[in-house]
Amino acid sequence: MAKRKESSLCVRVNMRCIHILLLCFGFVGTTEVTKETETAPLLQRKLYKYDQEESTLQYPEVNITFTWPVKNAAKVDGDVIIGGLVMAHERHDEYICGHILEQPGIQALEAMLYTVDLVNDKTDLLPGFTIGLHVLDDCDKDTYGLEQSVEFIRGSISNIGVSDIRCNDNSEPTFDHRTITGVVGAASSINSIQTANLLKLFKIPQISYMSTSPDLSNKDRFEYFSRTVPSDFYQARAMIEIIKIFNWTYISIVHEDSNYGVQGITAFEELARENKICIAQTERFPKDDGQGNEETYLDIVHNLLEKQNARVVIIFGSEQDCAGLMQAVKTSNITDHFIWVGSDGWSNRQLPAKDNREHVLEGAITVQPLAAPIKGFDEYFIKLHPANNTRNPWFREFWEELFKCKFPNSSLTPNNVHYKHNPCTGREVRTTENDYEQDGQLQFVADAILALAYALRDMHTDKCTEPGLCREMQPIKGNELLRYLRKVSFSGITNDTFQFMENGDGPPRYKIMNYQQYAPGKYGYVQAGVYVDQKMQLDMDTLQYRYDSPEYPSSSCSQPCDIGAKKSIIDGETCCWYCDKCGPYEIVVDELECVACPIGQLPNETVTGCDDIPAVHLEYGSVWAITSMSFATFGIILTCSVVVLFIKFNDTPVVKASGRELSYVLLFGVFLCFCMTYLLIAKPNDIICGAQKFMIGISFATCYAALMIKTNRIARIFNSGKTSAKRPSYISPKSQLVFTVALVGIQVIISTAFIVASPPASIRHYPSREEAQLVCKSLVNTSFMLGLAYPIFLMILCTLYAIKTRKIPEAFNEAKFIGFTMYTTCIIWLAFIPIYLTTANNIEVRITTTCFAISLSGFVVLACLFSPKVYIVLFRPERNKPQGKMLQSKRKIPSAMPSSSYNTSSGATCTESKIML
Helix, strand or coil: CHHHHHHHHHHHHHHHHHHHHHHHHCCCCCCCCCCCCCCCCHHHHHHCEEECCCCEEEEHHHCEEEECCCCCCEEECCCEEEEEEECCEEEECCCEEEEECHHHHHHHHHHHHHHHHHHHHCCCCCCCCCEEEEEEECCCCHHHHHHHHHHHHCCCCCCCCCCCCCCCCCCCCCCCCCCEEEEECCCCHHHHHHHHHHHHHHCCCEEECCCCCHHHHCCCCCCCEEECCCCHHHHHHHHHHHHHHCCCCEEEEEEECCHHHHHHHHHHHHHHHHCCCEEEEEEEECCCCCCCCHHHHHHHHHHHHCCCCCCEEEEECCHHHHHHHHHHHHHCCCCCCCEEEECCCCCCCCHHHCCCCHHHHCCCEEEEECCCCCCCHHHHHHCCCCCCCCCCCCHHHHHHHHHCCECCCCCCCCCHHHHCCCECCCCCCCCCCCCCCCCCCHHHHHHHHHHHHHHHHHHHHHHCCCCCCCHHHCCCCHHHHHHHHHHCEEECCCCCEEECCCCCCCCCEEEEEEEEEEECCEEEEEEEEEEECCEEEECCCCCCCCCCCCCCCCCCCCCCCCCCEEEEEECCEEEEEEEEECCCCEEEECCCEEEECCCCEEECCCCCCEEECCCECCCCCCHHHHHHHHHHHHHHHHHHHHHHHHHHCCCCHHHHHCCHHHHHHHHHHHHHHHHHHHHHHCCCCHHHHHHHHHHHHHHHHHHHHHHHHHHHHHHHHHHHHHHCCCCCCCCCHHHHHHHHHHHHHHHHHHHHHHHHHCCCCEEEECCCCCCCEEEEHHHHCCHHHHCCHHHHHHHHHHHHHHHHCCCCCHHHCHHHHHHHHHHHHHHHHHHHHHHHHCCCCCHHHHHHHHHHHHHHHHHHHHHHHHHHHHHHHHHCHHHCCHHHHHHHHHHHCCCCCCHHHHCCCCCCHHHHHHHHC
């Protein structure tokens, strides 16, 4: 008895030293005794009381008191001991450890034991030595998990600061010197962070099989931490890809208030902003304060319902929190409203669906690190029985929870205290159909054990030459083991190749699970895709929201605006808007602003950009062009016919009397006028525009220069005849041609200077907001008219000469025809100019009227000047004879004018007068 007391005292002294050491390092602090929680349900407050200082749970009504939690450990002997942390119990906000957990707790522990058995059975893996286990329960609570982790460093600190400590008999305390070589765990990220901070001080490598917080990738802080699962950074990417595939743009988030939840959701929110996914609500599970109560979950559901349109809810939390939330949804009777997207914290877990919550969870899409079931584990686990499984101290408690009974000789727990009147017989039957399903992440537990085993093998190969632990491996140094650990590469129990990434994380591979009703009343998780190499592959035919309604509903605050409408954001709701229609010539920029397109552009079909308006021009096939060209072509035919006729009858008196040289020049000018129609209708380019600008003046200048020389010659002859019998100078054909060429040359100079001063160019003209025309620049402004200034000046001079010679004798009436020509031409151009100036926005009309005005000018010349001569040549040939003309000339010639004075050339006036009679 004395030895037992001394041993108990030494243990208490040992633990006190460890606690003092942790206080010095700052890992733990003083804790106040927590009394009855104000928010605890009334029934619970009446049922029990918990004394945290003494770690006792009391049920006053039934006079029961027992210690809780009970610190147990699962142990396997071996030459090298590996520590382990599992969440055998869920956390409780008052008495620390709550209900037993099967999948993340009991199954994870048994997976460790199963894998250690396989490793030790393989004699070729660890030559001459075995590995053992020392597994503790952290109850998914960081402070309790840290307290448990102290057991892992006892062997490393057994001689630190205890030289002055003595037992009652003045002997030195006896310590357990079994050193922990490495630790597998913990499951939750916050527990792993606390444990990693402790273990790194003693250089003990740690491998987690479930902690996914991105913080743990920081090797400056967590040098000795590794994990067989990927970081939540990649999990957040996978979730974003799922949301993008379904085009969900308005979502809510619920996350646990821990490093796992906060860091995971921080990465998710950053990616959501990049992908324009809006977050309606963000709620938190009270992770650090213990598991939330029913009221907490009901408040979360109530807050989520404030944003009715955010039907998708992202849950970053544990299976306990998810189960509490599902129960609150069920209680609120809104089972068909939400779409759940879950993290690996509760993916593929059965707890959220228990207690008839399957319909609430139905349709959930969860992300889980890609893993395969462990072969042989199902048979191993089903065969376990409290009678043959003594190395797992929590298996009897699991059995009691599973069958709602209590073994007569088992210790009391907060769970079996309710089953004390229902004793377990040990004859209960377990099957795979008895609510059993292998946890989908057990592969990572096995990989963690195997990684340490292979690292030990590689270290042994380098340091030892014989089987067994040689001197170089006693003790095993943690920093050396870490180097071997990060380099391992092996084929695991599932035949998948495993290798750590550079930062000690597991490879980023995920499978996408869908909780669905695959048959009436039958629910379960079904794999619906994978996320490998940062690429999402979803089987849309497998995914199912409801058994009778497989299509997933939308989740958006506002429906997308119609084409051509912008979003007007509602104050305080960045993801909610109403739609405003943009103007007819505006586009939507960044979905939030209407911007007018520049002149010459119109919105495209999606009203997100401006496209150039296709420029049109007067096509040869248009009615306007065909009409204009037909008119001009007829004029060209007439002009050519007159030229041919004049050439054929070139030496006849009528042709001679008309002044052959000037007539040919005039006909050439008329021909150019008709040809201008084709030039004006041609598709504009810089060359065509230059030709238009140059030739319009030349064609008219040629006509009116020849006509002015004609009228000037007649006027000079008769003016000279009134004062003198001398023949006027410069009335010969050669002189007339020289004067005509000189006058046309002036126009050439003017047109050339005009082109140099204002280079011709084809431009896009916009007569209206929706039209674009390809035209010559000179046709749009009045510069085209400036090129006609000189021809108009010549036309005015011709008209003045025509007026001046209107009273000459009838025999010389070509001046009268010239007058008719000029009067008609003036009328045409007086009508044309206002039409031209008022049709700036209708280029087709402007070009057509210009073509007709130019062609009409040519027809007037043909009709008034050449038609009388053609008539005589073709239909009155008897008047195209010299004798007839002479006789008629004698009758009409004035006595004051000797006939000899005007009978000297082919253009003699006397001859002309006789013919015209």
